[in-house]
Amino acid sequence: MTGRLASVNIGIVTEAQWAGDASGRSGIDKRPVDGPVLLRTDGVAGDFIGERAHHGGPDQAVYAYAGEDAAWWTGELGRDIGSGAFGENLTTHALDVTGAVIGEQWAVGSALLQVTKPRTPCRTFAGFWGVPDLIKRFTARAAPGAYLRVLREGEVGAGDPVAVVDRPAHGVTIGEVFRALSLEPELLPRLLDAADLPEGLREKARRRLAGPS
Template identity: 85%
Template sequence: MTGRVAAVNLGVVTEAEWAGDASGRSGIDKRPVDGPVLIRFDGVVGDFIGERAHHGSPDQAVYAYAEEDAGWWTTELGRDIRPGGFGENLTTYAVDVTGAVIGEQWQVGAALLQVTKPRTPCTTFAGYWGVPDLIKRFTARALPGAYLRVLREGEVGPGDPVEVVERPAHGVTIGEVFRATSLEPELLPRLLDAQDLPEKIREKARRRLAALG
């Protein structure tokens, strides 16, 4: 089955005590739009990002989360989670987001996107959902979704196919990076093989490996 975009979501301004931005504003509340949106190198046009120190940047211009993984959380929490509920720009269907290889390239609509890193859960995420232990539960589930950099700008809309057009041979996946940095330090050496992984994460892996001896 060909993967596709189930929804394209844009953040709205949310003011709350749990918002991570110094001004108390967050863009984690992302809502589906009806038509295509333009994805640029620095992010999705019309998307609000509150805390730019930790969100946005070329290495995480777009965030994708799988509809199937969201379905698991719907059952786990006993609540309906609409597209955008994870703060994702792209809700995907029939795309193995956790199994995506670092550096893998996706043709999505007119845009060309590249898988860069997993999402790290934060207190803003837990506050938005109103689930105090969400970080612990999200980490244990280890289905973090993927950040993407933009290699070619273009419009992307609901229903557009998601086609993997290039996949690096090293095979290091989003899931492996997440588990290596949070749950399974024995996987850290694998991260050094992924040349397209942001250098900050690779350097952190080197430091941890040195500390482990």
């Protein structure tokens, strides 16, 4: 399966009351850039991340969101939702991001990426869009986008093909993980089948399945 990058987006420093970190700064406002961008194991070269306690790191080095899902929000809200508006580094086209399997690998430009986990909506996101009930609506939509590890550092740019070169047989998808943790707890046992899911989420699933201690 092959899609392509509609854009590569880099965060600018935004100072606002809704910004999540202690200094009141956020990098959620990401803008498309021209030319190649280096994806490193610790993140995207030139990107700004404000609240590092919840964003960034090897399991969240890159964030991808599908342009088709952004188009749905454009219709839902009646306003243009452009590339980077979800705080994503990579806006994709013709790629099923919600249906991506945990651990699957994407070859993009000279980089190799691995799908790790869904994005969890936060109050910074709601503040940036100016939609007070966005967290509730984003959760109900259950198209959260995917965080990615960088298995091989490399450069990517708008128009690059995105080829799914490896897909684990367990079949646990980004959408299933998101719904298991937010909407459908009956899916929690499935999360334990996904060996490449970050250990913090696997442990969260174990705790919820164990029930009150």
